[in-house]
Amino acid sequence: MNDLKKNNAYDQILENMREYPQNIPIIDDKVSDAFKAYIELLFTPEEAEIAQYLKVKPQSIRILAKKLGKEKEDVEKILEDMTEKGIIQDIGGYSYFLTMAHLLNVGYKYSKALERLGEKGAELYEKFFIHDKFYKRYESSDAGTSLMRVVPVEHSIKYETEILNVEEVHKILEQCQKPIVITDCPCRKRTEILGKRECKGKFPIENSCFQLGFFGSYFLRRGEGKELSIEEAKELVDKFSELGLIFTTENHENVNHQVLCCCCECCCSLLRGMTRFEDKNENCVAKSNYVSKVEKDLCKGCGICVERCVFNAITLNDKKASVNPEKCYGCGLCAVTCPTEAIRLHREERNKLFKNPAILQNTIYKENRE
Numbered sequence: 001m002n003d004l005k006k007n008n009a010y011d012q013i014l015e016n017m018r019e020y021p022q023n024i025p026i027i028d029d030k031v032s033d034a035f036k037a038y039i040e041l042l043f044t045p046e047e048a049e050i051a052q053y054l055k056v057k058p059q060s061i062r063i064l065a066k067k068l069g070k071e072k073e074d075v076e077k078i079l080e081d082m083t084e085k086g087i088i089q090d091i092g093g094y095s096y097f098l099t100m101a102h103l104l105n106v107g108y109k110y111s112k113a114l115e116r117l118g119e120k121g122a123e124l125y126e127k128f129f130i131h132d133k134f135y136k137r138y139e140s141s142d143a144g145t146s147l148m149r150v151v152p153v154e155h156s157i158k159y160e161t162e163i164l165n166v167e168e169v170h171k172i173l174e175q176c177q178k179p180i181v182i183t184d185c186p187c188r189k190r191t192e193i194l195g196k197r198e199c200k201g202k203f204p205i206e207n208s209c210f211q212l213g214f215f216g217s218y219f220l221r222r223g224e225g226k227e228l229s230i231e232e233a234k235e236l237v238d239k240f241s242e243l244g245l246i247f248t249t250e251n252h253e254n255v256n257h258q259v260l261c262c263c264c265e266c267c268c269s270l271l272r273g274m275t276r277f278e279d280k281n282e283n284c285v286a287k288s289n290y291v292s293k294v295e296k297d298l299c300k301g302c303g304i305c306v307e308r309c310v311f312n313a314i315t316l317n318d319k320k321a322s323v324n325p326e327k328c329y330g331c332g333l334c335a336v337t338c339p340t341e342a343i344r345l346h347r348e349e350r351n352k353l354f355k356n357p358a359i360l361q362n363t364i365y366k367e368n369r370e
Contacts, residue, residue, distance in 0.1 A: 010040055012052035013098065019056045020100040021141075021364035025134040032134070034127035041121055042087050042103065042113075050078055051098065054088060058095035084222060086113030091214060093221075104129070104138070104269070108186035108193075109209055110224060122190045129269070130277065139273045139284040141367035146286035147360070148261070148270055149251040149351060153241045156332025157290060158344040166253040166353065167289055169241075173233045175255045177213030180233045181225040185209045187267040198266035203245060207236075210260035244308055246271065246331045251286050252354040265310035275310050288330030290345035292323045298342035305334035305343050314343075 014031055017024050025032035043051055053067045065075040083090045086106050089099045099106065107113040107121060128134050140146045153169045166172065173180060188205045191197040207226065210233065211219055219225035228236070237247065245262040248270060261268070265275040273284025292305075292313070301319035313327035314334060321334075321343055335344050354360040 009045070009048035009052040010036070010043070013039060013043065013048060013054075016052070016055055016098055017100040021361045021368060022100070022137045022147075023368055024100060025128040025132050025137075027132050032128040032132045034124045034132065035134075038117075038121060038124040038128065041117060041124065042107070047082055047087065050082065051088060054096060054098045056098055056100065058091050058097040060095050064096065084112065085116065086110040087116070089218065092217070105186040108189040109184045110219070110222070112222075114189075119193050122193045125190060126194065133279060135269065135273055135277065135284075136279075136281050137368065139270055139281055141364040142370070143367035144283040145360075145364050145367055146251050146283045146351075147364065148248045149286035149353070150288040150329045150331045151247045151249055151260075152288050152290055152330060152332035152345055153237060153247070153336065155238075156241070156335035156345050158293075158346050166255075169237050169247050169260070170234050172249060172255075172257060172260065173210075173230055173237070176257050176260075177255065179213075179216045179220060179227045180230065181211040181216030181219050181227050182207045182233075182236065183209050183211055183219055183225040185262065185267075187269050188264065191267045199264045203243060203264050208240065208245070208262050210262070212257050212260060215258040241333065241336045244333055246310065246329075246333060248285050250357060250360065251351070252357050252360045254356040256357065271310065285329070286351045287328070288332075288345075289347060289349050289351055290330040290332070291325045291328050291348045291350075292330070292332075292334050292343055293346050294321045294323060294343045296320050296342075298340045300340055300342070302339060304337055304339070308333045308337065 014024060014036065025035040050068065053064060061072055061076050061079065064079065065072040068075055079096045080093065082088045083096065088096055090096045104125065107117040129138065151167065151169050151172060185205050185208045188197060188199065188203065192205060211225060216225065220227060240262045245264060248261045248263055249257050249259065263271050265271050270285045273281035299320045301316055303316055305321050306314045306316060311327050311329050313324050315322050330345060332345050354363065
């Protein structure tokens with residue numbers, strides 16, 4: 001499935017990006033016109049001439065200088081300038097790579113990339129992501145392996161239930177590589193720019209998306225985002241959970257996570273696969289290994305949990321809350337604000353986490369090419 005003739009630098013960039021596990025938006029064996037236009041909006045012709053030599057795997061400045069036939073010092077300056085603009089990414093300023101998956105979001109939480117993409121970029125994103133249905137490949141593989149998973153907060157879990165370090169938000173914040181950096185939410189910013197944000201006045205855009213480890217460092221080096229202590233991050237998580245945001249991170253158990261997303265049902269690139277789009281993707285995000293259960297004797301039938309469940313997993317029957325475990329994603333939003341603590345998460349093995357990001361990405365890559 002290769003319609004690219006590599007007539008120019010943009011064609012080569014698109015071809016290189018196809019090595020991402022999710023591939024790129026393809027319609028009837030051809031690259032989406034909207035995605036092509038998005039890439040042309042992201043890179044100027046001069047920048048594309050450089051970017052065509054980048055791959056999805058990081059390459060050193062020395063290797064890139066040799067490919068470009070330029071002096072190492074000159075190439076380093078060019079690459080750093082492009083990284084500063086948010087159109088490519090680096091690892092500590094030593095190696096550089098193309099970002100297919102990340103560029104969809106970096107452009108709307110990094111101000112310099114946002115200046116370039118703006119409303120036009122948001123419109124093109126809507127075309128290739130929603131109308132061309134790339135959201136399915138972005139969220140999960142063709143075989144149903146989810147890229148991200150739901151992570152509950154500790155106080156939504158029944159206290160007798162075992163809490164594993166890799167499967168609760170506070171534990172992830174304690175163990176992840178530092179720094180922890182908070183930036184704007186790209187998903188809510190895109191819908192805000194398009195004038196389509198349903199959660200306006202309910203959920204924040206600013207300072208509501210956690211970047212972890214080297215990804216957090218990327219923003220700090222460029223004077224963006226705010227570094228948080230572990231306790232500050234935990235306090236923010238608790239605040240967001242009470243507001244009704246759902247937490248997701250990569251679907252593996254390794255501590256080297258890149259992001260902790262704070263997702264809403266109406267804007268999120270992940271959750272909308274189930275909550276908004278007509279063609280549902282049940283694997284838009286992997287369920288946590290917890291399921292909500294109700295103690296009928298404690299339930300007063302207030303219906304707060306019903307209102308807060310974005311997956312429509314809870315109903316009121318005979319003035320008592322009732323959970324459909326098949327629909328429950330185990331986020332814990334229902335339990336966080338239950339006035340009588342009648343509903344709580346109980347451990348139930350449903351999602352076997354991948355050991356590390358490499359195994360997860362390789363699995364998705366293979367499943368998308370079978």
